[in-house]
Amino acid sequence: MPTGVALRDAREQLFDAAERILLRDGPSALTSRAVTTEAGCAKGVLHRHFADFDAFLAELVRDRIARVDSQAAALRGAAGTGSVAGNLAAALTDLFGSVAVAIVALITFRDDLRARLRRAGPDGGGVPLLTEATAMVASYLAAERELGRIAADADVGTLAPALIGAGHLLFADRTGPRPEAGAVRKVVTSVVGAALRNGPFTNRT
Incomplete structure (x- = not known):
């Protein structure tokens, strides 16, 4: 798992993307694919930093x-x-x-x-x-x-x-x-x- 600044940047990028989706489209639109698409990164990035999507949401x-x-x-x-x-x-x-x-x-x-x-x-x-x-x-x-x-x-x-x-x-x-x-x-x-x-x-x- 990446560490240091790169990890912090990836987490914040994903968190910010999730917030934008929540504010724009509501919780029903929040999926792992929607988050990574909004963040402009590969889907695998989320799963490299979090065990699953619920773990990501809990950290958010x-x-x-x-x-x-x-x-x-x-x-x-x-x-x-x-x-x-x-x-x-x-x-x-x-x-x-x-x-x-x-x-x-x-x-x-x-x-x-x-x-x-x-x-x-x-x-x-x-x-x-x-x-x-x-x-x-x-x-x-x-x-x-x-x-x-x-x-x-x-x-x-x-x-x-x-x-x-x-x-x-x-x-x-x-x-x-x-x-x-x-x-x-x-x-x-x-x-x-x-x-x-x-x-x-x-x-x-």
């Missing part, structure tokens, strides 16, 4: 989950700055305005992939990527609660999945227009407004 999802982990660190770092609702609206837009919605559709579409990811996950449950996104929002809300910018009795374990679910529904139609910023802010305010101190978009450092 894990790679995108790692990006959520990076976003989680940035969001938690924003605690205490700007406004809570503004930070959450930006985070939901960054998350679901990307390929994340298509990745969730892929996980839902392919039972074997979902089962593989769940077995490898930390607790074996939940929908991969959405689970990590929920943890990201919960961690941020907990940080803001510690800083006193949301109510001390705010139930972040309930607010976080409510925000992720509402955000996912808002962005779920990949063929429709991108939700406007005002629509995202309205969703955030509807979910967490009652828990915010000094109004949804006014709390600052």
Whole structure:
């Protein structure tokens, strides 16, 4: 198996090709031949780097989950700055305005992939990527609660999945227009407004 830069380049080339197919044609169009054709490489390239197509898809999802982990660190770092609702609206837009919605559709579409990811996950449950996104929002809300910018009795374990679910529904139609910023802010305010101190978009450092 090739190693080093060539391997990393091939993986990213294949991952990027799979994302383009997902965004353009949906999960039903995602096959090994479609990916290698989109990537402009021989079909054997995929099988040199991955045991089978489900292994490739699982690595694609894990790679995108790692990006959520990076976003989680940035969001938690924003605690205490700007406004809570503004930070959450930006985070939901960054998350679901990307390929994340298509990745969730892929996980839902392919039972074997979902089962593989769940077995490898930390607790074996939940929908991969959405689970990590929920943890990201919960961690941020907990940080803001510690800083006193949301109510001390705010139930972040309930607010976080409510925000992720509402955000996912808002962005779920990949063929429709991108939700406007005002629509995202309205969703955030509807979910967490009652828990915010000094109004949804006014709390600052």
